[in-house]
Amino acid sequence: MKLEGATTLFYKEVLRFWKVSFQTIAAPVLTAVLYLLIFGHVLEDRVEVFPGVGYTSFLIPGLVMMSVLQNAFANSSSSLIQSKITGNIVFLLVTPLSHWAWYVAYVGASMVRGLIVGAGVFAVTVWFAPMRFEQPGWIVVFAALGAALMGSLGVIAGLWAEKFDQMAAFQNFIVMPLTFLAGVFYSVHGLPPFWLEVSHLNPFFYMVDGFRAGFFGASDVSPWISLAVVGVAFAAVAAITLRLLASGYKLRQ
Template identity: 40%
Template structure:
């Protein structure tokens, strides 16, 4: 993909910083151009979910892990919104380019597979982080949740955006039409998100489901966000960090391999 001279050396050095930044900037401008749909929409959805649970269950539900139920679910909703938006940004960008036939405009410039990966991940992370930070500020102002461990919160927020951004790249490469992408979202992303402990502590689950929850990487993202904001969690944040780093590296490595091969991107 990258242009080389007669000696086989890249004209842009070891890393095409300008090209990578341009791709990342394009991905950010892409979602900001329709901010009412990509930013305001998720914020409103998260607010409505929090309001519904607060009104319907909050008054009758006791404390969970030593905090009120509304405070307990708020970090989970925040992280769920982050991962859904990061996934949506990378997957929709690649799929739309394939469907519209302009994926060549991304593959032809002098960008290496790693630079393509970084550019797409930067866009997904930016969208997820923007929505997550806004929700975090609203939580701080309206609920007074605060930040028990802000560094841990930022770490899991970043890992959530990168992990689901990488998964979105894989989904965008695999899918050839929007129906296929809807199937991936409905049967993989949504179940993993809702069964990850967002609305409950996994200690309340039967033993079999508790064991299954520990194989869901999104559970560790939710749990990590809860630890960062409230200081309580179902598992050690260090275990969550290790799992999330491993899954993110594996997904990113597979995405890099597919970019390198041009898998389902070159006809």
């Protein structure tokens, strides 16, 4: 009975972002399209990362994955910090929900939001350049794993933060830089040797690179290596998240 009540909480979390879908879904899609228009227009005829793949085609999967990651993180983190600051978190604390139910509901809703935004970005941007689907299995695997990992990280951030300033710092100084430096707009093989090695320490890079491999069948590293790195990262973050939820970290104070 560890998951009893998880469905209700999951439904509540999905409704929370769906009620303001213009802000939570439409706005990120518009932002990604603006990135595409600016970078694609400037670099389309100057950069070819993979043979036979135009820069705009290369850019689209990166923007899709970036949108998935950022919005999955934003959903769980914003929900928890808002509940803590407004005080309505108490209505969840008095229920017999287990930490597993909390985890499944918050991370599950984050995955839904991240994947919906990602699908919206792809549906709009795919008209700007020809796309291929060489290995669609990788697309599904990395989109789901990436969204789950970032949803879990969002729960950690939401539990840790006590005010909106701390949450903004977490997102602006950790999530945002790691996302932008993950090869969304470029191939890491074009970097100097030192920065190439630094990029390989960024787990976000493996999410983006593995996801892009599903479209073109080409990537900077093997998708199996990316899967191993992302899988280990997800397992570690999920374990930490569950431990914090089980202990009531910064919830029962």
